[in-house]
Amino acid sequence: ETGVTQTPRHLVMGMTNKKSLKCEQHLGHNAMYWYKQSAKKPLELMFVYSLEERVENNSVPSRFSPECPNSSHLFLHLHTLQPEDSALYLCASSQDPTGFYGYTFGSGTRLTVV
Amino acid sequence: GQQVMQIPQYQHVQEGEDFTTYCNSSTTLSNIQWYKQRPGGHPVFLIQLVKSGEVKKQKRLTFQFGEAKKNSSLHITATQTTDVGTYFCAGPGYGNKLVFGAGTILRVKS
Helix, strand or coil: CCCCCEEEHHHHHHCEEEEEEEEEEEEEEEECEEEECCCCCCCCEEEEEEEEEEEEEEECCCEEEEEEEEECCEEEEECCCHHCEEEEEEEEEEEECCCCCCCCEEEEEEEECC | CCCCCCCCEEEEEEECCCEEEEEEEEECCEEEEEEEEECCCCCEEEECCCCCCEEECCEEEEECCCCCCCCEEEEEECCCHHCEEEEEEEEEEEHHHHEEEEEEEEEEEC
């Protein structure tokens, strides 16, 4: 366990489905992140939350909707996804939004859109 | 925007050989971090370098930060099969968010 727990580990969904990814951190960190990792592509930052406030949205399509109800929990709501959205979705947390002391990543959710 | 470039993209070595990956930034960095992602796993923080010219060691891994704080390297001595994975460097970018390099994939042949 890394201190950052992601569920589910694997998810297969149709293009018309609605699903949510969950992330929980037990480290007392103040910032949380969603990253997308596709094959042969660099890590793509999607969203940043600092103290439950969204501070960055990297031009992510509206079919991805984040939610941060408190500093320990982060969700990524998914609806009407496309096959190209299939990827590993990683949640990370850090002590502060600069990430100066490093990021702790969760194990990720492997998403397949069919 | 600020970019972090890593080379090589991919390296396949014989077990026991050395391995080095290089990271170059378009701007001066306040710090640089290295992560390792095993196949099927997630990135794990390895180390942070802060000072110009800093060198840190973790067993067979040697991390170096350039004098100008724009480049860094990770050197593995006598690779083992447990070293396989993707090694990422990351540095602060716009808004102080970490910018990750594309990673170097290391494969070790036993």
